[in-house]
Amino acid sequence: MQIKEDEQRKKMAVKLIIKTIVYSFAxxxxxFILILVGVLSIMSxxxxxxxxxxxxxxxxxxxxxxxESRSDDFFAEFTGASTHSVFDLIRAINIAADDEKIxxxxxxxxxxxxxxxxxxxxxxxxxxxxxxxxxxxxxxSSMGGSKEYYLASHFDQIWLQPSAEIAVTGVNIxxxxxxxxxxxxxxxxxxxSRYEYKTAVSSLLNSDFSxxxxxELNKVGNGFYNQLVMGIAKNRNLAETxxxxxxxxxxxWASLALKLKLADKLGYVQDLNDYLKTTYSAQVVDIDNxxxxxxxxxKKDLPLVAFLVLDGMIEDGLSSSSPLNEAVVGxxxxxxxxxDLKKQENLKALVLRINxxxxxxxxxxxxxxxxxxxxxxxxxxxxxxxxxxxxxxxxFISTAADYIVAEPATLTGSIGVLGGKIVxxxxxxxxxxxxxxxxxxxxxxFLSINHKFxxxxxKTFNASLDRIYQDFTSKVMQARNFDEEKIxxxxxxxxxxxxxxxxxxxxxxxxxxDVALLKAKALAKIDSGxxxxxxxxxxxQSFQEKLTKYIENGGGLPTVRLTEKFGQxxxxxxxxxxxxxDAIIPPFKVLM
Numbered sequence: 001m002q003i004k005e006d007e008q009r010k011k012m013a014v015k016l017i018i019k020t021i022v023y024s025f026a027x028x029x030x031x032f033i034l035i036l037v038g039v040l041s042i043m044s045x046x047x048x049x050x051x052x053x054x055x056x057x058x059x060x061x062x063x064x065x066x067x068e069s070r071s072d073d074f075f076a077e078f079t080g081a082s083t084h085s086v087f088d089l090i091r092a093i094n095i096a097a098d099d100e101k102i103x104x105x106x107x108x109x110x111x112x113x114x115x116x117x118x119x120x121x122x123x124x125x126x127x128x129x130x131x132x133x134x135x136x137x138x139x140x141s142s143m144g145g146s147k148e149y150y151l152a153s154h155f156d157q158i159w160l161q162p163s164a165e166i167a168v169t170g171v172n173i174x175x176x177x178x179x180x181x182x183x184x185x186x187x188x189x190x191x192x193s194r195y196e197y198k199t200a201v202s203s204l205l206n207s208d209f210s211x212x213x214x215x216e217l218n219k220v221g222n223g224f225y226n227q228l229v230m231g232i233a234k235n236r237n238l239a240e241t242x243x244x245x246x247x248x249x250x251x252x253w254a255s256l257a258l259k260l261k262l263a264d265k266l267g268y269v270q271d272l273n274d275y276l277k278t279t280y281s282a283q284v285v286d287i288d289n290x291x292x293x294x295x296x297x298x299k300k301d302l303p304l305v306a307f308l309v310l311d312g313m314i315e316d317g318l319s320s321s322s323p324l325n326e327a328v329v330g331x332x333x334x335x336x337x338x339x340d341l342k343k344q345e346n347l348k349a350l351v352l353r354i355n356x357x358x359x360x361x362x363x364x365x366x367x368x369x370x371x372x373x374x375x376x377x378x379x380x381x382x383x384x385x386x387x388x389x390x391x392x393x394x395x396f397i398s399t400a401a402d403y404i405v406a407e408p409a410t411l412t413g414s415i416g417v418l419g420g421k422i423v424x425x426x427x428x429x430x431x432x433x434x435x436x437x438x439x440x441x442x443x444x445x446f447l448s449i450n451h452k453f454x455x456x457x458x459k460t461f462n463a464s465l466d467r468i469y470q471d472f473t474s475k476v477m478q479a480r481n482f483d484e485e486k487i488x489x490x491x492x493x494x495x496x497x498x499x500x501x502x503x504x505x506x507x508x509x510x511x512x513x514d515v516a517l518l519k520a521k522a523l524a525k526i527d528s529g530x531x532x533x534x535x536x537x538x539x540x541q542s543f544q545e546k547l548t549k550y551i552e553n554g555g556g557l558p559t560v561r562l563t564e565k566f567g568q569x570x571x572x573x574x575x576x577x578x579x580x581x582d583a584i585i586p587p588f589k590v591l592m
Contacts, residue, residue: 316332
């Protein structure tokens with residue numbers, strides 16, 4: 001009797017603990033679901049797959065926000081974003097190609113957050129799936145843009161809702177210029193760059209395109225457009241002129257799209273569901289659930305390949321990622337992960353997945369050096385897989401690799417540097433504020449935002465830019481075996497698409513994750529048919545780590561969030577007092 005009472009007390013205690021945790025989350029305003037994802041290679045056979053019926057159709061919603069880094073926090077559960085990454089998506093499609101239970105793919109696409117290079121990577125996996133004799137179908141009630149249709153064109157059949165339109169309208173590049181409005185407020189940016197194609201702050205310095213900036217964007221836009229036209233024409237078995245004519249008529253009504261052979265079927269989603277049910281007699285399985293069911297066998301004696309993701313702006317300090325904020329690659333976080341990799345006994349290769357426009361030159365250099373140190377200490381090859389962009393600081397980090405892989409639409413290069421400060425001197429005049437100044441040392445006021453550089457300060461600052469540019473280009477020359485003439489041809493801040501970067505020798509091959517992993521295995525002397533393990537970095541946080549981090553961040557409470565945001569603004573203001581040397585591509589928006 002006493003034993004039963006003790007058991008009841010234990011059960012009640014457990015229930016009380018669970019209720020306490022649930023109510024605590026309710027107080028924080030959080031309802032969460034932890035999804036455990038097995039980390040494995042997309043090519044490794046060392047896996048099991050749970051929860052898949054004997055006959056299944058894999059469903060993919062490309063309207064979800066798939067990013068390069070896994071969403072690994074509580075808040076991600078409320079945004080509708082997948083907690084899985086682009087790599088996870090590609091891996092799952094490749095696994096499904098060899099999974100006898102998966103009979104077909106059904107996808108939905110309206111507007112996708114994926115970039116063109118990411119789409120090319122995913123499209124390769126779709127092709128591999130179809131090469132196994134399996135069919136892939138895509139449905140849309142309204143196709144949002146050219147890149148969405150480009151992705152759809154890789155499927156066997158495109159189904160459109162009868163009242164749908166497809167906005168395959170081509171490529172448009174937009175750039176905001178703030179010089180005029182800044183002048184009205186008395187704010188004057190003072191920045192210098194190396195060299196004429198390093199236009200990342202043109203939006204602040206100019207009121208329109210410079211000749212070099214327009215030239216670069218014309219090159220990029222034309223490259224995107226040609227890849228779209230040629231890809232759609234090839235996938236749909238159309239003449240390129242027919243595709244261009246369709247683009248010039250877009251947006252296209254569904255019936256016209258069918259007539260122009262840009263669609264295969266008109267119908268509602270229920271019609272497609274009925275067709276698939278009749279054709280396959282299979283259950284539909286969401287790809288996120290399929291990914292959650294993938295488990296890697298725990299065989300520690302197998303060779304290990306690490307997959308490290310660098311996603312976002314490169315900065316000093318810690319990495320951060322949020323569905324509402326721009327991702328940051330923190331040098332301190334990456335260095336800690338590299339130190340962890342050094343402890344892995346069976347580590348045979350590193351695949352570095354870079355999706356970054358660049359950022360702090362010094363932070364990029366820290367990461368580059370740490371990767372070179374890892375290579376030497378562990379005697380392993382490093383292969384870079386470039387995503388949508390791996391430019392400027394992102395390319396600088398890539399120079400530590402033995403082999404660089406990029407998609408044709410990847411933005412890379414931008415070998416150059418810039419720096420400066422924002423000057424508020426005229427704003428203070430407008431506000432009738434006078435700053436007194438007492439200096440000790442010739443360059444004591446160098447960092448002041450209250451006045452522009454004097455001639456001596458300007459000379460000193462530009463000398464620093466020269467030294468950094470020399471350092472950047474010399475390391476690229478050494479890594480890529482370029483001479484002075486070659487580096488001058490490809491550098492000076494020029495931005496390149498992956499296709500052009502390949503022909504110029506800035507990258508070694510065109511392709512995506514699959515190509516990079518295969519090359520890493522080959523360089524590590526792992527036979528193509530041999531089993532191996534793949535560890536994804538940053539590693540998944542434990543429950544305690546997530547909970548601690550969430551509480552430290554204020555648990556989503558509005559007052560704490562506001563305080564945190566003001567703190568971020570304060571940090572941004574502090575940066576105005578600090579001269580920075582940035583390696584970053586210009587901020588332009590591509591609509592396609």
